[in-house]
Amino acid sequence: MSGPAAGAAAPVALRELLVELNDLKRVRSAGRPGSVAERLFAQGWSALTGGAAPEAVALEITAKTLAACRLCDLDAAFLEAAGLSDEAVGDVLVTGFDAVTGEVDEALRGRLRERLRTRASLEAGPVPGFVAALAQQPRAGVTCPGKPRILLEPPENHAEHCLMVAVYGVVLSPFYRADPTTVFLAAMAHHFHNAAMPDAGFTGEMLLGDHLGPIMARTAGWALGELDARLRAEVERARAVLPDDATAEGRAFHAADAIDRVLQIAQHLRAASLTMGTVLDEMELVHAGPVKGFHDRVLKDMRIP
Template identity: 80%
Template sequence: MLSQAAASAPAAPLALRELLVEAGDLKRVRSAGRFGSIAERLFARGWAHLTGGVPPEEVALEITATALAATRLCDLDEAFLSAAGLTDEQVTGVLVAGFDAVTEPVDPALRERLRERLRNRREMAEGRVPAFVAALAEQPRAGVTCPGKPRILFEPPENHAEHCLVVAVYGVVLSPFYRADPGTVFLAAMAHHFHNAAMPDAGFTGEMLLGDLLGPVMRETTEWALDELEPELRGEVERARAVLPDDATAEGRAFHAADAIDRVLQIAQHLRGASTTMGQVLDDMELVHAGPVKDFHDRVLRDMRIP
């Protein structure tokens, strides 16, 4: 049983809320010539590094730094900026500026470690991308389900690769608050839906209808994904997944906080879009923004009675 002091202490760091809201949009950002969302691509990249033998903590820092920089920069990433003719110093400046724009609330020590990944970028080994990566990217999430009630679906649905990546990034960012090992949290999150590479997602409702059969089905389908990994990496993944069942460890708390936050923010994003007003778009977000033709734009909209 928790002590009174522990029960009254914050269970999560409120200061990180806005960053997590914004970073979750990596599940929805796409660009011409690139397949899938940024989150989906970072999920595949993370697993390529892991199968290439890169230690999980190194992968965690690399992918998290990249994701946080992309929160504002989107696909204005190292590959594009370099191809567009920027010098290495200029590329670094842009990436660090994007990172700094959103990460002020991050634990200072972790923030510096992540920024260092962008300042001193390095080549990291890549191995084969396991088949479960593409399967998870093709597997849509169930939406909102509750036993005995029809599901609530929001379009377009996120996929399991996107969810796992965002939970992994959230977990790393949250890890200092829980004094958790970021590499373990990251790896657990990247692997926590292994079963859904093969198992269609019917949500909580489907799980309850399976009843006692749920455990065996999940174990079998999880094993299929684990079988794709070489013995050393498989052992690391299994040890990381040991934190998933409960919140008895710091790593378990960091993972479950990240998972719950992402699940609810995903739905909040749909509701936020549906409730956005034209006043917010035109006034707060300056859809028709300052520039040499701003006055003309305003006159056109007024005379056309738009909105």
């Protein structure tokens, strides 16, 4: 993967992966509250409060997210419960991971794949209160000062957004020559203020005027106050890259943030423009199997679609 010295502001080769990953904010399964992204956000913070090194958490959560891109909730816990051997579980996870990561930086890809093979256990700590609050806090939608808001349902929540930006940030880090752990931690914590502060979007922020900065600092401080001194210091150091793009880590974070914000809206537009040609011909909704011929005849005689 060529770096920023090549002149590009972002690695277009990763576009398709980032688009596909975004759907994990909308993938759900019975018996598992919340989306895949929301649950991985909680897992990440639980591992951090449990004392795991931020680098280990960044690799673990990113590897799980990439494997889930195609496997969804066919994760290690399910595969083990379904009776697969440890080796078979690793094989399935790596196969899912390899299906989508061909353009990921080779060195990073190897480290992430190893996490799926070894599945080193990270001790689970208490889930901070801000995790549930961010999962309950919807994002504002499309806002612009002086204009009515554009609401697209269902909205994503802030936990989903933070998780996706964190994973994007890790995957993008080699391009910007950034430290992926710093980018991951900054992204996981970049909406701390919204655990308490309702999201009125850019419009609301502008209407707050000079009150915005103090309110954001105070509400972010409430979330930081839930962390022990060691973890709080690490998070505060990582959050120092958030204000601008003056550092490699700041550039990786802001690239990830902008990409996720726009892809969230793009998926609504993609769904609205979906055609039956795509569904039936390209995606083969009525897929190959022993009764496909019968299915096709039924649909033809019923004049569906």
